[in-house]
Amino acid sequence: MKISVALGIAASLLAISAAEPPWQWQTFQGVRMDSHPLLLARFDRTYRYCLPEANYRGSPYPTHPWHVTALRSCMYRFGIVDRGAYSYPANRLFYRLY
16 A cells, blocks of 8 residues: 555656746636736746745756656745646646647
8 A cells, every 4th residue: 555655656746847937837816927027027036936945845956856846836835826738647638738
């Protein structure tokens, strides 16, 4: 049982993508971060704040799953949500790229 839980956690962390461009992030209300200059400035400030925290809490390598998880966690605290098509494995089935 413990092995299957550990494998599940490892598999879920490997499926996380690093969504760094502003068009892959949105507010809790669903507004894209690149839709307005004020939101874009807010994204830039938050990203600059969260990147060192992700390096410290996660990993210094930007493609490492722990780094991405720590970055998402920090961005969520500031009301910025990842909306990328590959942000979660289930999104590939239900998210349409346009």
